[in-house]
Amino acid sequence: MYTSKISFPGLGIDEFLVKNVAFTIPGVDLPIMWYALIITFGMICCIFYVVMQAKKIGITLDDVIDYALFTIPIGVIGARLYYVIFDNEHTYETIIDVFNIRQGGLAIYGGIIAGTLTVVAVSYFKKINFFAFGDCVAPGVLLAQGIGRWGNFMNGEAFGSETTSFIRMGLQNFNTYGKLIYVHPTFLYESLWNLTGVLLVYLYAKLIHKKYDGQLILLTFGWYGLGRMFIEGLRTDSLYIGNTDIRVSQALAGLIFFTFLGMLIFFHFKKPKKALYNKPAPAQGEEKKSDVTFAKILDKIKGVFASKKVEKNIEDLEDRNIEEQNDEENQ
Numbered sequence: 001m002y003t004s005k006i007s008f009p010g011l012g013i014d015e016f017l018v019k020n021v022a023f024t025i026p027g028v029d030l031p032i033m034w035y036a037l038i039i040t041f042g043m044i045c046c047i048f049y050v051v052m053q054a055k056k057i058g059i060t061l062d063d064v065i066d067y068a069l070f071t072i073p074i075g076v077i078g079a080r081l082y083y084v085i086f087d088n089e090h091t092y093e094t095i096i097d098v099f100n101i102r103q104g105g106l107a108i109y110g111g112i113i114a115g116t117l118t119v120v121a122v123s124y125f126k127k128i129n130f131f132a133f134g135d136c137v138a139p140g141v142l143l144a145q146g147i148g149r150w151g152n153f154m155n156g157e158a159f160g161s162e163t164t165s166f167i168r169m170g171l172q173n174f175n176t177y178g179k180l181i182y183v184h185p186t187f188l189y190e191s192l193w194n195l196t197g198v199l200l201v202y203l204y205a206k207l208i209h210k211k212y213d214g215q216l217i218l219l220t221f222g223w224y225g226l227g228r229m230f231i232e233g234l235r236t237d238s239l240y241i242g243n244t245d246i247r248v249s250q251a252l253a254g255l256i257f258f259t260f261l262g263m264l265i266f267f268h269f270k271k272p273k274k275a276l277y278n279k280p281a282p283a284q285g286e287e288k289k290s291d292v293t294f295a296k297i298l299d300k301i302k303g304v305f306a307s308k309k310v311e312k313n314i315e316d317l318e319d320r321n322i323e324e325q326n327d328e329e330n331q
Contacts, residue, residue: 001031004156004173010166020155034154042147043072046140053136058279067122075115082110086239086248108145109252131214132277138220139201146194152187160184160234184234193227212272218260225257
């Protein structure tokens with residue numbers, strides 16, 4: 001637990017204190033970090049956004065919950081593994097060290113990669129168009145990231161190089177080795193960039209309307225890649241490729257931006273002929289056999305245990321009857 005002294009002198013905001021711990025659970029003395037609460041809040045906002053957009057194309061709340069139950073935990077694992085793979089400053093001796101996210105270290109690109117693969121798999125089993133659902137998810141992910149950056153603020157981390165800019169942030173904490181420095185508030189840059197992107201993509205979808213499934217994915221992550229490509233260059237805590245001076249996130253952001261920009265230009269002149277996806281409703285009184293949901297999986301598991309319990313009760317009853325018959329014969 002530590003406290004950061006923060007100020008924004010160029011904006012007329014004097015020094016104030018920020019603690020990285022929100023509260024401590026009594027009895028077990030377990031600190032709950034602001035970072036965790038803000039990240040969780042971002043995820044919740046993402047789910048709400050996805051639900052609102054998905055229902056417009058016939059994807060239900062149950063569908064979204066099924067996606068979330070698989071995608072969120074796998075996405076967190078992916079974000080952690082990505083960080084560990086490219087982290088050259090720390091040593092991870094055990095599997096516990098690798099997955100000890102309470103010690104920090106999550107990278108959004110790892111979460112996006114793992115989350116995307118999970119959504120592809122769930123879409124396949126649920127027979128839902130991946131690109132159509134991805135158009136609902138992508139802006140929600142950007143929203144979550146924009147909110148989540150304020151978790152970095154509470155930790156006094158993810159800041160940039162020193163500067164005399166009017167928007168400079170004064171910072172003094174554990175991460176600055178107790179020294180007061182004035183830096184680029186890159187967490188703020190990215191948060192504002194992401195939230196602006198969410199608004200623009202939402203307005204585009206509402207007022208102009210997408211022309212093909214997957215277009216909002218390209219717009220959203222193309223926008224994110226453009227901003228991250230420049231913002232990452234200001235940061236002092238970047239992950240690097242091996243012993244090179246190449247920043248992993250900056251290189252990946254540039255690759256995503258130029259690739260998605262090229263795809264947007266290509267599809268602008270050669271639009272996909274396939275009609276926009278809308279999930280077909282099941283016939284009245286019928287349920288799609290292919291519509292696999294997490295709730296159904298749980299019901300099947302419960303059914304297995306229930307049947308086992310019934311079988312056990314029958315066996316016990318048969319054993320009891322045999323014992324009673326033996327007793328009668330002995331008498």
